[in-house]
Amino acid sequence: MIILQWELQEMFPIILSNVTYADEYEGSFEDRRVLTYTLSFTAKFYLYGPVTDQKVIKSVQVDQYTDMPVNAPKREQRYTVTPSPVSADADDNFGFNETTSFFEDAKNFDEATGTDTEDA
DSSP states (O other): OOOOOOOOOOOOOEEEEEEEEEEEEESSTTTEEEEEEEEEEEEOOOOOOOOOOOOOOOOEEEEEESSOGGGOOOEEEEEEEEEESTTOOTTSOOEEEEEEEEOOSOOEEETTTTEEEOOO
16 A cells, blocks of 8 residues: 655635524423534535556547447447557657547457457
């Protein structure tokens, strides 16, 4: 487990938007009484995710279909994005290569082999 000490000190506003209360009791006030206050507010702050040592994502591929999977859809479009240059690292200043392909072949992408296959 990695524990990091961050030197961040940030101020963030908390905006109180509403206050309501409920006074509930059974019998007389001395027997049992519950006062419930409800505070509605908005906190504007930054949420930092975990720090990991995972590899940088170098390629993203999205296949778009004509319908939902239960209706045996046909593949229509593939959208692929890679960094430019491909050797770019997370801390580098780089651009992206975007590729859009259109299909009428009804094939599916097999993640195990990395190839397009016919429906079984």
